Amino acid sequence: MFFCQSRMHCSLIVSCTDRKGFSFAKRFLVAVFSGVILLVCGAPSILYGQDAALFETWTKVESSPETKAYTEALKAGGAFDGKHQAHFLENVLPQLELQSNRPQIERVRKRIRDVFLVPITSPAAFDAAQAAVVLYASQAAASDDFDMAVRVNAVLLIGDLRTPKQEPWPSAVEAIVTIATNIDLPLAIRASAMPGLFRHASSAGNPEGRKAITAAAFTIIAETTPDTQQTAHEWLQSKAMASLRVIGNPLTESDATNILAALNNSQAGLNLRVRCASLLGALADRDTKLDLSALVESIKVLATTSLLNDEQFLEQRILEKEYLGGTGGGSNFGGGMGPPGAMGMEMGSGKPRNDPLGVQTYVRQAWRLSVLAEALEAEDPKSKGKGLLQLVPATEMQLAEDVTLLATVLRDCAFDMTEYADFAALSKCLDRLLPERIEEREAAEQAEAAAMAAQENATETDASPEETVPVEESSAPGETEEPAKKPAVKKPSPKKSEP
Numbered sequence: 001m002f003f004c005q006s007r008m009h010c011s012l013i014v015s016c017t018d019r020k021g022f023s024f025a026k027r028f029l030v031a032v033f034s035g036v037i038l039l040v041c042g043a044p045s046i047l048y049g050q051d052a053a054l055f056e057t058w059t060k061v062e063s064s065p066e067t068k069a070y071t072e073a074l075k076a077g078g079a080f081d082g083k084h085q086a087h088f089l090e091n092v093l094p095q096l097e098l099q100s101n102r103p104q105i106e107r108v109r110k111r112i113r114d115v116f117l118v119p120i121t122s123p124a125a126f127d128a129a130q131a132a133v134v135l136y137a138s139q140a141a142a143s144d145d146f147d148m149a150v151r152v153n154a155v156l157l158i159g160d161l162r163t164p165k166q167e168p169w170p171s172a173v174e175a176i177v178t179i180a181t182n183i184d185l186p187l188a189i190r191a192s193a194m195p196g197l198f199r200h201a202s203s204a205g206n207p208e209g210r211k212a213i214t215a216a217a218f219t220i221i222a223e224t225t226p227d228t229q230q231t232a233h234e235w236l237q238s239k240a241m242a243s244l245r246v247i248g249n250p251l252t253e254s255d256a257t258n259i260l261a262a263l264n265n266s267q268a269g270l271n272l273r274v275r276c277a278s279l280l281g282a283l284a285d286r287d288t289k290l291d292l293s294a295l296v297e298s299i300k301v302l303a304t305t306s307l308l309n310d311e312q313f314l315e316q317r318i319l320e321k322e323y324l325g326g327t328g329g330g331s332n333f334g335g336g337m338g339p340p341g342a343m344g345m346e347m348g349s350g351k352p353r354n355d356p357l358g359v360q361t362y363v364r365q366a367w368r369l370s371v372l373a374e375a376l377e378a379e380d381p382k383s384k385g386k387g388l389l390q391l392v393p394a395t396e397m398q399l400a401e402d403v404t405l406l407a408t409v410l411r412d413c414a415f416d417m418t419e420y421a422d423f424a425a426l427s428k429c430l431d432r433l434l435p436e437r438i439e440e441r442e443a444a445e446q447a448e449a450a451a452m453a454a455q456e457n458a459t460e461t462d463a464s465p466e467e468t469v470p471v472e473e474s475s476a477p478g479e480t481e482e483p484a485k486k487p488a489v490k491k492p493s494p495k496k497s498e499p
Contacts, residue, residue, distance in 0.1 A: 055091045056110045058101050093136045109153045130161050134175050152192045153351035159196020169198045173209035177216040186231045194239040201243035217244045224256050234272040241279050251283045271305050274368045281375030281387050306368050307430050310361050366417035373410035376403050
């Protein structure tokens with residue numbers, strides 16, 4: 001069509017400009033006008049041939065006669081073909097691409113589903129329309145020619161697809177898994193697939209889809225985290241772990257080994273490592289063949305590392321506030337908080353006042369400790385029969401006691417972080433996990449006290465009121481040496497007064 005129009009307009013230009021009666025000015029105007037027509041009609045439209053004036057915004061599309069005819073026909077059981085299919089593909093789906101719809105792109109995405117998919121009554125037409133959505137959205141997600149907002153919403157649209165019973169549409173799983181595991185795509189695109197992945201993982205009616213999701217989740221967890229995008233990639237991995245938990249299949253030995261490696265990776269984020277411990281506690285069983293003693297020790301080291309990091313961070317903030325002229329750490333970080341030397345103080349009133357970042361530190365710490373405690377010994381009724389304690393053989397009573405004790409300490413510490421939220425509470429938790437800290441602190445205090453006492457004694461000795469001058473012995477007994485005479489000092493003669 002465009003080619004025919006282009007030939008027609010080219011013929012028009014030639015015939016007009018070759019006429020003898022046309023002046024140069026007239027020929028120039030005809031050429032310019034025809035060039036504009038060629039540009040508009042001959043170039044491929046980014047809107048797949050839709051009438052830009054008729055469908056320039058979503059409101060115009062939704063209120064158009066074509067949309068009315070589409071909905072009436074497909075509500076009545078009509079097929080998804082012909083002009084209705086063309087309207088959907090050429091005028092509806094490309095609305096995600098329009099800059100004019102950018103402020104309401106989320107609404108456009110949801111209305112595509114609600115207006116053009118939900119009303120379809122024919123199963124064949126319904127599947128055909130949703131398959132068209134998956135094809136379009138998958139191509140948009142993989143194309144660098146689209147803006148990031150368009151690509152993200154296209155992926156979200158795939159995850160939004162439902163069956164007539166409002167369950168996740170099973171046929172969308174393959175596309176979601178493909179996008180989520182494609183390491184060549186930007187992380188923002190892959191992350192957009194995770195809500196849909198979790199939604200399908202939560203649906204028990206698609207066992208084959210769950211198998212695909214399980215494989216995809218372990219693939220994501222095993223990926224090497226990019227140095228420049230660690231936080232975003234670890235968020236992706238955490239969502240993969242959430243999908244595994246909701247599916248609930250027991251871990252194989254190889255899967256547990258990969259998760260344990262992530263747990264012990266000191267370069268990984270602490271929150272991700274905590275989630276690894278949680279996943280092991282929730283999904284490991286006796287067939288997983290874990291080294292429970294080593295795993296319990298890893299969890300203790302992880303909790304201690306988390307507390308030590310926050311202790312260092314809060315100490316630095318206290319010093320910064322004191323340096324900047326504040327009234328000290330206690331006034332800004334809650335009662336009981338003090339300088340780094342005051343580690344053994346009693347916990348204070350417990351409510352931080354002027355430091356939101358400090359408050360967030362305690363909240364995060366409470367979450368970490370409680371999750372680790374639950375991984376060791378599950379108390380949540382929904383987690384009945386879970387936790388590493390359930391895997392300890394009956395013959396290893398000491399290990400069972402160690403697991404129970406560590407879980408109790410971590411829960412108590414999590415409670416203190418929430419209830420008191422101050423530096424002393426954090427210090428107390430570290431003392432319970434690292435008793436040697438108490439001995440080291442007491443030894444340091446004793447050494448400091450001894451040093452101060454020695455300094456005081458030295459100061460008293462040096463500050464005696466009179467000096468005693470030793471008298472040399474005379475050459476003969478009974479003789480005393482006369483005191484030395486002072487040298488005569490010549491007084492200066494008075495100056496003559498100047499005239």
